[in-house]
Amino acid sequence: MTLSSAQPxxxxxxxxxxxSIADEVWPSLVGDGEAFVPVPVAPPAEVVxxxxxxxxxxxxxxxVTCAPATAAALxxxxxxxxxxxVVDDEDVADAxxxxxxxxxxxxxxxxxxxxxxxxxxxxxxxxxxxLDDVCRVNGQWRGQSxxxxxxGATGAPHTERNEVPQP
Amino acid sequence: MRALVIDDxxxxxxxxxxxxxxxxxxxxxxxxxxxxxxxxxEGFTPDLCCIDWNMPVMDGLQFVVNVRANPAYRQVxxxxxxxxxxxxxxxxxxxxxxxxxxxxxxxxxAMRDKLALLGLLPEEVSA
Amino acid sequence: MTLTATSFDWVRQLVxxxxxxxxxxxxxxxxxxxxxxxxxxxGLSGVSELVESVRKTPDPAVTRRIVEALTTNETSWFxxxxxxxxxxxxxxxxxxxxxxxDERLQIWSAAxxxxxxxxxxxxxxxxxxxxxxxxxxxxxxxxxxxMVERTRAGRFSQLEVNRGLxxxxxxxxxxxxxxxxxxxxxxxxxxxxxxxxLAAPLPRLGPFDVxxxxxxxxxFDLATKQQxxxxxxxxxxxxxxxxxxxxxxxxxxxxxxERVVLGRGSAYRPRKGA
Numbered sequence: 087m088t089l090s091s092a093q094p095x096x097x098x099x100x101x102x103x104x105x106s107i108a109d110e111v112w113p114s115l116v117g118d119g120e121a122f123v124p125v126p127v128a129p130p131a132e133v134v135x136x137x138x139x140x141x142x143x144x145x146x147x148x149x150v151t152c153a154p155a156t157a158a159a160l161x162x163x164x165x166x167x168x169x170x171x172v173v174d175d176e177d178v179a180d181a182x183x184x185x186x187x188x189x190x191x192x193x194x195x196x197x198x199x200x201x202x203x204x205x206x207x208x209x210x211x212x213x214x215x216x217l218d219d220v221c222r223v224n225g226q227w228r229g230q231s232x233x234x235x236x237x238g239a240t241g242a243p244h245t246e247r248n249e250v251p252q253p
Numbered sequence: 254m255r256a257l258v259i260d261d262x263x264x265x266x267x268x269x270x271x272x273x274x275x276x277x278x279x280x281x282x283x284x285x286x287x288x289x290x291x292x293x294x295e296g297f298t299p300d301l302c303c304i305d306w307n308m309p310v311m312d313g314l315q316f317v318v319n320v321r322a323n324p325a326y327r328q329v330x331x332x333x334x335x336x337x338x339x340x341x342x343x344x345x346x347x348x349x350x351x352x353x354x355x356x357x358x359x360x361x362x363a364m365r366d367k368l369a370l371l372g373l374l375p376e377e378v379s380a
Numbered sequence: 381m382t383l384t385a386t387s388f389d390w391v392r393q394l395v396x397x398x399x400x401x402x403x404x405x406x407x408x409x410x411x412x413x414x415x416x417x418x419x420x421x422x423g424l425s426g427v428s429e430l431v432e433s434v435r436k437t438p439d440p441a442v443t444r445r446i447v448e449a450l451t452t453n454e455t456s457w458f459x460x461x462x463x464x465x466x467x468x469x470x471x472x473x474x475x476x477x478x479x480x481x482d483e484r485l486q487i488w489s490a491a492x493x494x495x496x497x498x499x500x501x502x503x504x505x506x507x508x509x510x511x512x513x514x515x516x517x518x519x520x521x522x523x524x525x526x527m528v529e530r531t532r533a534g535r536f537s538q539l540e541v542n543r544g545l546x547x548x549x550x551x552x553x554x555x556x557x558x559x560x561x562x563x564x565x566x567x568x569x570x571x572x573x574x575x576x577x578l579a580a581p582l583p584r585l586g587p588f589d590v591x592x593x594x595x596x597x598x599x600f601d602l603a604t605k606q607q608x609x610x611x612x613x614x615x616x617x618x619x620x621x622x623x624x625x626x627x628x629x630x631x632x633x634x635x636x637x638e639r640v641v642l643g644r645g646s647a648y649r650p651r652k653g654a
Contacts (some may be wrong), residue, residue: 270566343550344551353547356542357443359539363542363544366543369461369544372463
């Protein structure tokens with residue numbers, strides 16, 4: 087395998103495609119009439135992320151990031167819960183994770199070759215690799231900040247890590 | 254009519270389960286292919302299985318292979334409900350014995366349409 | 381809800397003027413759901429603001445987009461089953477027997493929307509006839525230019541191909557194009573799409589052997605329904621077939637048709653001597 091053959095995500099995917107995927111996912115998963123709008127708002131102080139990894143000719147992750155309160159509201163919408171029912175951390179991990187999963191699966195199918203999708207994870211987003219290996223849409227849902235990021239893995243094949251530590 | 258919803262996401266199981274209950278189904282759930290086989294082995298024979306692909310322990314494809322290899326489950330309709338949507342993946346699932354394939358994201362109407370195709374929409378069945 | 385009663389009324393009148401379609405009271409939620417994303421994408425806070433901005437500064441392009449957002453229904457493939465199983469099972473064999481081998485069969489999908497019905501027919505025909513492309517022509521028309529262009533393009537989203545399209549047909553007749561699915565070129569060539577307003581005198585079309593006029597008459601008042609059925613009959617072969625929506629009938633509307641039971645549904649044929 088030629089290491090230099092790995093293309094950055096910006097050559098494989100554009101924000102319009104990510105947006106069109108979000109346009110389909112939101113009404114179906116989050117609720118009829120719901121939408122992810124690609125108009126940025128001020129980022130929140132504290133954020134939570136859910137993501138799935140993609141492994142194949144391109145390696146990276148599809149990450150959904152928002153404030154914890156937004157994540158809770160999203161979960162309530164996905165699970166169609168009504169007061170007095172509240173959602174717990176497990177519900178949020180599940181719902182936000184599934185959102186990342188469905189976005190990730192559709193994004194994966196646009197990439198060349200065949201790739202595998204990892205199981206959803208939640209927490210602090212993995213750090214990005216090359217800065218040009220990022221495709222990000224800063225937007226909002228119900229007026230609250232939400233970002234969808236398709237980012238290359240750190241230590242992706244194009245970076246050689248063969249140095250042996252000197253004694 | 255009975256359905257088994259197999260997905261590692263509780264949110265997804267709830268969404269699919271709610272849609273199917275709305276169509277008059279009795280719904281059981283499983284979090285992976287192995288759990289689903291246990292449910293079948295306990296004697297719950299569904300008319301329909303909605304099966305996610307990517308799950309821990311045993312994935313949806315392996316579940317399909319196992320069910321189709323067992324003559325006791327010949328009447329069970331197997332529908333993939335998954336985000337895997339490359340042509341090759343769909344072909345693989347159909348070749349393994351899945352009867353239908355629903356791509357995520359989907360709507361309740363899409364589920365209804367697929368069930369109608371399969372003759373598994375209770376109103377159709379009673380017509 | 382960001383939509384006010386006055387705004388709903390304005391939208392209702394606009395839609396009726398542009399498309400003769402009637403939005404009943406109670407459809408406010410639909411207007412809200414369909415137009416709110418459009419409003420937000422323009423940086424407006426709600427649907428009534430969108431309406432106000434269009435009233436203040438009329439823009440035909442925006443008006444058209446509003447009408448199109450409200451008059452498109454998500455359509456299924458093989459909708460209701462019977463009108464398609466009876467097409468291949470009964471109608472097609474009879475037509476092939478009744479026509480000369482060099483006569484092309486003419487089929488009309490008369491409210492084609494984004495093309496699902498036309499391409500459902502193309503798939504069925506290509507599976508049923510080895511020489512479908514030379515034996516049949518499918519005309520697809522719609523009121524909306526956007527829908528006609530969509531039908532021409534033959535590209536569908538994941539949500540759209542999920543709607544009643546058997547997975548085996550998806551993998552055989554479509555290829556992936558980015559996040560969408562594109563109908564095979566051979567099937568796309570079988571369909572010719574053009575604009576047509578059924579509620580006005582028709583352009584030169586036909587004569588047709590089979591017409592699909594499904595789930596569109598319901599939007600019109602009785603007088604318009606009668607005009608449409610009359611116009612359609614004028615451009616059909618005397619031994620042609622008309623398929624309406626599952627809940628629709630010519631009974632009580634136009635008695636120039638004979639109803640034929642087909643499977644669990646029915647079709648209508650021009651009454652002899654009409």
